[in-house]
Amino acid sequence: MTNWVEISARNLETNYKTLTDAAAPGVTVLAVVKADAYGHGADLCAPILARAGASWLGVTDVAEGMAVRAALAQEAIAAARQPRILVMSGLGEDDASSAAAYGLTPVVWTEQQLGWLDAVATGYEQLAVHLEIDTGMARQGVAPGAELDDVLRALAGSKALRLEAVMTHFASAEIAGSKQTARQQQLFEQALEQVAAAGLRPACIHAGNTSGVDNASGEESSLAWLRRIAAKYQTQAMVRTGLGLYGYALPVEREAGFAGTVQETVRPLLKPVMTWKARVIGVREVPAGTQMGYNGTFTAAAAMRLALLPVGYADGLRRELSAAQPGAGGWVIFNGQRVPIVGRVSMNLTIVDVTALTDVAVGDEATVLGEGVTAEDHAARAGTISYEIVCGVKASRRLV
Numbered sequence: 001m002t003n004w005v006e007i008s009a010r011n012l013e014t015n016y017k018t019l020t021d022a023a024a025p026g027v028t029v030l031a032v033v034k035a036d037a038y039g040h041g042a043d044l045c046a047p048i049l050a051r052a053g054a055s056w057l058g059v060t061d062v063a064e065g066m067a068v069r070a071a072l073a074q075e076a077i078a079a080a081r082q083p084r085i086l087v088m089s090g091l092g093e094d095d096a097s098s099a100a101a102y103g104l105t106p107v108v109w110t111e112q113q114l115g116w117l118d119a120v121a122t123g124y125e126q127l128a129v130h131l132e133i134d135t136g137m138a139r140q141g142v143a144p145g146a147e148l149d150d151v152l153r154a155l156a157g158s159k160a161l162r163l164e165a166v167m168t169h170f171a172s173a174e175i176a177g178s179k180q181t182a183r184q185q186q187l188f189e190q191a192l193e194q195v196a197a198a199g200l201r202p203a204c205i206h207a208g209n210t211s212g213v214d215n216a217s218g219e220e221s222s223l224a225w226l227r228r229i230a231a232k233y234q235t236q237a238m239v240r241t242g243l244g245l246y247g248y249a250l251p252v253e254r255e256a257g258f259a260g261t262v263q264e265t266v267r268p269l270l271k272p273v274m275t276w277k278a279r280v281i282g283v284r285e286v287p288a289g290t291q292m293g294y295n296g297t298f299t300a301a302a303a304m305r306l307a308l309l310p311v312g313y314a315d316g317l318r319r320e321l322s323a324a325q326p327g328a329g330g331w332v333i334f335n336g337q338r339v340p341i342v343g344r345v346s347m348n349l350t351i352v353d354v355t356a357l358t359d360v361a362v363g364d365e366a367t368v369l370g371e372g373v374t375a376e377d378h379a380a381r382a383g384t385i386s387y388e389i390v391c392g393v394k395a396s397r398r399l400v
Contacts, residue, residue: 002310003278003368005397007044011247011271013052019241020053022213022266026227029213030056030206032242033068034088039316039390040246040274041397042068047075049245050083057083058240062095065104086130088240090140096120100127105164107132109142111154114161121160128164131155131202133191135168135184144191152198165204165238166195173209174250176217177258185225192233204236205229210244215252216263247272248375248386275370275400276393278332280362282308283354292351293343297324305355307339309366312348316392317368319345320382326353330381333367334360369393 020029031054032038037045046057046068059065065085072082084105091099091106096116099106108114109132121127131151134141142148155163168188172178188207195202205226212222220228223239230237243249249267283305286292290300309332313319322344323329329341332352339352354360367373375386382389 002281003276003315003395005040005393005395006275006277006400007040007397008271008273008275009048009399011273012040012045012048012245015245015247015270015273016049016052016054018266018269019210019213019244023223023239023241026230026237027223028055028204028206028236028238030054030058030086030238030240031083031245032058032088032209032240034058034060034064034242035391036064038242038246038387039393043071043074044397044399045245045273046071046083047077050075050077050081053081054083056086056238058086058088058242059104060087060089062087062091062098062102062104062106066098066102069102069104091116100124105130107140107167109134109140109151111151114151114154114158118158118160124160126162127160128162129155130165130167130204130206131163131195133166133168133188135170135187135191136180137169137171139169141168144187144194148191148194149198152195152200156198156200163195163200163202165206166192166202167206170208170212170222173222174211174215175253175255176215176262177255177260179255181222185222189229192229196233202233202235204238205233206238206240208239210241210249210266211252212239213241213244214249214264214266216265217252217254218258218260243387244270246274246390248390250385272370272374274375274390274393276311276368276395277365277370278309278311278368280307280360280364280366281310283360283362284308293322294346295344297322298343301326303355304342304353305357305360306342307352307354307360307364307366309350309352309368310348311368311395312346312350314347314394316389316394317345317350318378318382318384318389318392321345321378330378331373333370333372334364336372338372339366
């Protein structure tokens, strides 16, 4: 194995506890394992989270929900510890029967989706659904107003379906004093009034992500607002945390004109769960003037010692970490010491400068992502976010 990912069960459990402690009191934490647990392996992470006490897991689609259900069964999670599984990213007609058979809970927002579920409900107890409200992202969800009234009538008239929860998703949860979040909250409250007027009583409402838990800035945080609204409608509050489980959170930013204190409650406490390593497959000495990698973008100003790592952009190492000048790109870690990438990151190979180290040899391990070189470090150089970095890693994974 020349490059691989190690998943820390301890750090995943610690992060889950950090998030649940921050969300308390009275707010359930749904642990999101969609997108293969943000690149960490849902088959590895879901059982750990179940044992840690997660009562809900979130997946992308029905196929992923089925795979997570199988992973929980494989790990012999006791029936009393089996989490509910929320299918977060839509439902197709072909998915309805599998959702029912595997006990998955779909997010819905159209009469068509309700019809598909109604058609397969024979032989099952009432199927629980979570209704998503579009409060301002123009992605999933039904708009408050006449469109929502139509969906609510269909739900109220269905004997096979049960409205278990109403939910929304905030576009700017990481922005302190966000006017957009305030508008979305108002629209969500309007939608809840419509739900109540339709005679429906959901057992739960949920909104917000890791940033919604982390961002405690402003006179009323998203968590405080959620608790207040849940109390008003005598229902359970829930948040959906994903990235924070895996050790990262977006920095809390400031809305223009926001004069309050910016406060992060969990970001400083989170521990990265993924460590990506590669084993040196070659070491060589090169003289001054040697050009390295595709197009010879890096030229040695003096004699150098180079190590070759069997990892590249096909494995998820971003090409933006390439370096045409010393220190201009990314780096890896050998025994706690930073070693720069030189030249262009290739499809499956990357060159690093180990001139300053005397003992690097074939077979030695380098940390590509982990302590000393985080997903946020990679993201800063790639012009993206830590979500994309961890989701993009394609190396084999193992628990440690």
